[in-house]
Amino acid sequence: MKAKAKPKKLLGFLYTCLFLGLGILPTVVKPTPALSAEYIYFNYGPLKLSLSRESLEIFANEGRITKEFEFYAQMLNPEALEQLRMLLQKRIKISPVAISRLGKSPMGEAFLEGLGKMIKTHPGRNGLHSLRGALVLAAADSEGLTLMNIVRQFPTEGMLIDTDYIFDVQKELATLFRYRDAAVNAIANQATLEAAAENTVNVSQLADLQQPGPYQFTDQVITLSGRRRQSPLGLSGETKFEVALYLPKGNPKPAPLVVMSHGFASDRNHFTYLASTARSLTTNMRSISVR
Template sequence: MKKFLKYLSLGILSTILTATPGLGAERISFFYPPFGEFSLSAESLEKFAKEGKINSELAFYASRATPEQLAQLRQLLQQKFDISPVLVSQFTYSPLGEAVVRRLGELLLTDSRQNGFYAIRAALILSAASPEGLNVVNLLRKYPSDSLRLNFSEGLQVVNSLVELGRAKDQIVALIKQQTIAQTNNATVDFAQQPDLRSPGNLPFQITNLKLNDNSRNRTLPVDIYLPQASAAATGNIQPPFPLVVISHGVASDRYAFIYLAEHLASHGFAVAVLEHPGSNAERFQLYFAGLAGPPEAQEFLNRPLDVKFVLDQLQQLDKTNPNLRGKINFQQIGAIGHSFGGYTVMALAGGKINFDKLREDCNPNRTLNVSVFLQCRAFELPVANYPLQDDRIKAVMAINPIDSSVLGEAGVSQIKVPTMLVAGSEDIFAPPIAEQIYPFTWLPNPNKYLVVIENATHFSAIAEPTANNNVLPVPEALLGPNRAPAYSYIKALSLAFLETHLLNRSESRTYLQPAYAQYISQSPLNLSLIQSLTPEQLKQALNGLDPQPTTPAPKP
């Protein structure tokens, strides 16, 4: 009984609430054999949220929680999500949204112990449409039933798996940090006496805006070209044609998400092409949430790499006809940088193959706790084929918070032969670092590979602050993480060193691609680590029996 009561702590309850924004009606009931039926009223939670008062009913659970857990729970109950009912409706009626809500419905059952999918979806929409807005307490009030049954036994398994996943992540991040520090102790370079790669270069640049029409796929691609303006006084030995870097954004984003990086690289002598993917950019999501377009399609897993290939083809044509571009770009020196879905994009362009066997294993059914797999499983809808997505013109790639564990898997990632840098955020819950960056790093066969881990960084730490026009997916402040400025400086410095090393063969730039430099520029709390080697055996030893990729239990018939 003591162990049972421990599990009833509000830390567990807040975990369940965090994972599922709407819990239920007047009472939340759960049965935990052999101890019997338990319940908690929505009213007691509402009083606690609004007034901070713990009544006698809630006191039974609150006494098992720490003050920090209680504070976190109250903050969660008070949190209002500024999301329109149209947005909620569009998402929960999409294939991706339905998959997410159905998974929640396995844990949050109806009174008759059925999957709570329809009730949860209705509560989400009704809550978002009400004057109070979308919040946990309002969801409790809008749930279309007198009570909700929490599948407590399976819920505990999920919570235990999440706890184990968190411990596994902490142990592996600690291993990488230890390796970085250990290798730093042997460093001989005084970086204080070296050029600061975080600072802008000396080159001015101009931006050329293009709209490229791919009639064969009915896609119009906005592209901004950042071109350095060479002058003898400013450039020294930097002259056109300039090496080219292509930047691919993530889901519901646009070509401004990495504007700070495009400007930085251009100032150091790189031509930068920043494109938008019309099937998954911010504009598409705005239309989708307004009911004017369908959800992103599985075809995006093909179209995104094909977008980049088309842009490169068009730039080569424009090099012959456009006076602003003629002779300015070196098409023998091309690198690619992508974030999240854009990380997958550049890895596919680098040779990563869609892994239908792995997708079948992970998606039929999808039982993982990895949020990104919901998106990756959309690729399972594609006809099985060996799609020609690689572009041999691309000589090096940098993938920031990429998603690849299922859509590429080990068999797909192991096909990438070009120099690769993977960047992970330790607190990324949308592209979890162990599954999406750390294990994939061990699958890369090229010795010119780098794993960058930013401690306490989230999925959003590397992208620029959103504008009013592209902020289509409101993100709660708690998910944004610490001040992003240090992360921007890391991305600028490391991308510059990586590209100069592997596109321009500058040996002096390789000096920066070592753990000592990561330690030199690291700023707390976004502590920076960088390693070049890591084996599955080292990971296994660090995990000490923990499961790095736990799954949720299958629902009982």
């Protein structure tokens, strides 16, 4: 039983490494690879194992288990094998342009660099750039962004999985998920308390946000710089971002302030139509551009 337990954990580690690649967003370059990953190599302690892309592809497309893949398949029950096949074929609908923009962000690039410590082209060489190319090419390909297509588009003959970093990534992700859940719960609880304390609002008496208000306004764009700070991957670079100010003119009293920040694959201009209406209704606006 113990002999089977270790290979089963190893197989789980391999799948975890590969699946992490689906959430990474690369940069804008769209290279055409001269090579593609023919083998996936991975280490588990003193063991050096490999799996050909062809065997994995046959299983993903046909559900057929080759002699090579049989070594790994026997460690999983039929239900787990079917789930694996679905994950290999699962397509994420996202354009190469959107992936490129997301990959330019400091968060996306740092995450990709961290993943490159696990998925390498050669021992000791970060797979950052190869992952970028594979993800962009997979998204641009007719098959789309699938796990199998990412392996196919990986621009070296072999994809090396370094399991030494998997435990660290699993711990980091678990911590991030706990922070996320705690933040969401805190916001939801605070919103519930504030909603219960507020008086009933007569919506018919509120301004029609589809129509411009009575005030003129001024626009101003300023550039802010963020200091370098420590991150899990080391000292981050200096961050610069733009803030667009939309200020009503002639307002006799202080106006409320609204701060908006765009999401991934967007920019501060995305909220221009909202700012144009709100600033004419005596509302100060701040539209922050995140890079």
